[in-house]
Amino acid sequence: MAVSELGDRTDNAASAGGSAPHGEERPVILEARDIRRSYRMGDTVVHALDGVSFQVRQGDYWAIMGQSGSGKSTLLNLLGCLDRPTEGAYLLGGDDVAQLDDDDLAEIRGQRLGFIFQSFNLILQLTVLENIEVPLFYQGIPAREARERAQRYAELVGLGGRTHHRPLELSGGQQQRVAIARALVNEPLVILADEATGNLDSATGREILGLLDQLHLQGRTIIMVTHDPNIANRAEWVLRLKDGKIDRIEPGGKHPEGVRTPERH
Amino acid sequence: MFTTFLRTVALGVRSLLLHKLRSFLTMLGILFGVASVVAMLAIGEGASEEAQAKFLELGSTNVIARSRKPSADSDSSAGMAARNARGVIYGLTFKDLDVIRGTISGVERVVGVRSVLKPTAHGSRNVEARLSGTTEDFLDVARVEIDRGRFLTTSDNLRRANVTVIGEEVRRQLFPFEDPIAKHIAIGGESFEVVGTMRSRGGASEKNFEGSDEDKVCFIPLATMETRFGFIDMQRSAGSRSTEQVELHEVRVRALSLDAVPDVAQAVRDVLKRLHEKDDVEVIVPLELLRTVEEQKRIWKAVLAAIAGISLLVGGIGVMNVMLATVTERTREIGVRRALGAKKRHVISQFLVETLGLSTAGGAIGVFLGIAIPFVVEHYADMKTVVRWDAVGLAFGISALVGVVFGLYPAMRAASMDPVEALRHE
Structure with a gap:
């Protein structure tokens, strides 16, 4: 697979995020073009996604909202390269994911995506540091380097002193921090967060959201799925799904006034 | 990677x-x-x-015929006829030896052995050893190694000389401290000069598969044995006494090659079947047992x-x-x-x-x-x-x-x- 060069992300990061100067167009790193995903259930065909198009630019902070059955999960699975669209194109860092085979998809996930799950999904037999290392292991990054990077990100999320604990020895908030460090360690193009605070109490949830805000300010691109309008309001853009279609895309609470309006399809 | x-x-x-x-x-x-x-x-x-x-010990190219006391069953019918005043007569004879030697092809050596138990003594020491009368060819058909001196020779048999080659166990018991060569020992009342000693054949398992001690043996010329002791062997057991007459206890036939063994074995069996109406001979083929x-x-x-x-x-x-x-x-x-x-x-x-x-x-x-x-x-x-x-x-x-x-x-x-x-x- 030809993984196209993306330029130095941190270079752009300085000018990305909320502090981007007016008028400057950041590069599009993720684009959905008329994505459709249908399942066959018995004799009927269910159209979970029915023509979804939007663009995410580097440094964007998006929230995807919608009621259950609206196609949220399906869209997230497609954006996460865990699934392929039945029709349409999904461009992630310039490559059309719809055309890739299973191994290439795994490689894309490992290199360009960071996952944060509702239930943390840490591997219980591994320590904090080892959990953070997992994505690097599959990219064949040498153990020593992986260890250093994992340590660095553990410190970044505020877990520098707990790196040798097992997940079950940590609180829920701490576990989610481990998961965030794991999502960052491969320096992905996009961080995908699926109801990242769903299993946390509201205070801890706020902490985690604060951490995401911070990551966004540092220039990272975040797409999160949530059903909570208050949480969605922290994003720059809110994409509302309804019956497998985009209901509307509207600016969120963090929307930098007047930067741009995403094109509607 | x-x-x-x-x-x-x-x-x-x-x-x-x-x-x-x-x-x-x-x-x-x-x-x-x-x-x-x-x-x-x-x-x-x-x-x-x-x-x-155990079977290799017997020699893989050998065919061994052994005398066997007829069972009580055959004793009562055909065996009765052979019973005379001197006791039971059975087993291999010199005639068998000559017939095998003369009629069977593919044979390299035919050696007869007569074995009886005899008290053996030197001075005040004594031991009950197996006395085996045989010829110089025995060295070729058995795993016997001379330690010192020599084995029996053709002339020993021709002269019916009173010479003996003793096994390791006999040497150990009769001559614990001295050199046995050229000494005289008494076997069954006769005086024999020791001309050689044999290496121990026992090793870890001291008994061979017949159960007799391979090292507790004295070899003398077969002709000497015939002259000095005759063929009659008296046995005492639990108050009764019986005598047996056996000319040869064993005939060892060595085939020219491994390939010849089956034919030689069959020929030996045929010959002995013809010569022995009684069931008083058995044929052991180590190669068959090995197989x-x-x-x-x-x-x-x-x-x-x-x-x-x-x-x-x-x-x-x-x-x-x-x-x-x-x-x-x-x-x-x-x-x-x-x-x-x-x-x-x-x-x-x-x-x-x-x-x-x-x-x-x-x-x-x-x-x-x-x-x-x-x-x-x-x-x-x-x-x-x-x-x-x-x-x-x-x-x-x-x-x-x-x-x-x-x-x-x-x-x-x-x-x-x-x-x-x-x-x-x-």
């Missing part, structure tokens, strides 16, 4: 250690399978080697292979069963790993390494046990055992193979899971 493999192995070992009891119980099947195969092979190999050594042992060994090995196959199959099924359960149990982990960039082959190797770890650990402990058991058997049951390292290697190799064969399906199943479904799994 190699370090990736090592890290996969380390990960697998840790997963196994996470459930120590489960892992241990799972490997038991393979452990016992390998242990029993290694142990049984060692015991079987030991037994057949012992038997082979029998080899055949038994082959059957033993086939049986072992079947047992090994079944036990390793059962062990393998056990391993597969546990691995399938493990895969289901860790569905979520598989989904997470896939989401974080694991390819199918990563998942396959992860689970395959675990299965291999289980089966080779079981195999290794099994090999250890399988080597230990023969030692215990040898010590307590007084049986010879031989641990063959190729068998050990094979058993261990098969245990590893079981790991691959029975690990592949669970691993493939883990890898073929849809990541989306796996992540949703509770």
Whole structure:
């Protein structure tokens, strides 16, 4: 697979995020073009996604909202390269994911995506540091380097002193921090967060959201799925799904006034 | 690449250690399978080697005819006729010796032996030794080695000389401190000059398969024996006394080659059948006995292979069963790993390494046990055992193979899971 060069992300990061100067167009790193995903259930065909198009630019902070059955999960699975669209194109860092085979998809996930799950999904037999290392292991990054990077990100999320604990020895908030460090360690193009605070109490949830805000300010691109309008309001853009279609895309609470309006399809 | 493999192995070992009891119980099947195969092979190999050594001792190109006292059954019918005033007459005769020598082709040597028990003494020391009358050819048909001096010669027989060659045990008992050569000993009341001594033939097993001590023997010329002691042997037992007349106790026929042995054996049997109406002669063919042992060994090995196959199959099924359960149990982990960039082959190797770890650990402990058991058997049951390292290697190799064969399906199943479904799994 030809993984196209993306330029130095941190270079752009300085000018990305909320502090981007007016008028400057950041590069599009993720684009959905008329994505459709249908399942066959018995004799009927269910159209979970029915023509979804939007663009995410580097440094964007998006929230995807919608009621259950609206196609949220399906869209997230497609954006996460865990699934392929039945029709349409999904461009992630310039490559059309719809055309890739299973191994290439795994490689894309490992290199360009960071996952944060509702239930943390840490591997219980591994320590904090080892959990953070997992994505690097599959990219064949040498153990020593992986260890250093994992340590660095553990410190970044505020877990520098707990790196040798097992997940079950940590609180829920701490576990989610481990998961965030794991999502960052491969320096992905996009961080995908699926109801990242769903299993946390509201205070801890706020902490985690604060951490995401911070990551966004540092220039990272975040797409999160949530059903909570208050949480969605922290994003720059809110994409509302309804019956497998985009209901509307509207600016969120963090929307930098007047930067741009995403094109509607 | 190699370090990736090592890290996969380390990960697998840790997963196994996470459930120590489960892992241990799972490997038991393979452990016992390998242990029993290694142990049984060692015991079987030991037994057949012992038997082979005994038969080789008799000489593989030899055909041995032995006199046998007719059973009571034949004694009452045909045997009665042979009973005369001097007691029972049976067994091989000089005539048999001449006929075999004269009529059978493919024969290199024909040697007659007459053996009786006689009191043997030197000064105040004495021992009850087997006295064997034979000819100089005996050296060619038996595993006898001269230690000092010489064996019997043609002229000893022609002169009917009173000379003897003594076995190691006789030498030890009669001449513990002196050189026996040229000394005279008394055998059955006659005086014999010691002209040679023999090396010990016993070694670890002192008895040969007839149960007599191979080293407690005196060889004298057959002609001398005939002249001095005659053919009548008196035996006293529990208040009664019986006499027997036997000319020769054994005729050893040495074939020219191994290939000639079956024909020579058949010819000897035919000749003796014609000359002996009574059932008073038996023919022993060491080569046939060897072949029998080899055949038994082959059957033993086939049986072992079947047992090994079944036990390793059962062990393998056990391993597969546990691995399938493990895969289901860790569905979520598989989904997470896939989401974080694991390819199918990563998942396959992860689970395959675990299965291999289980089966080779079981195999290794099994090999250890399988080597230990023969030692215990040898010590307590007084049986010879031989641990063959190729068998050990094979058993261990098969245990590893079981790991691959029975690990592949669970691993493939883990890898073929849809990541989306796996992540949703509770």
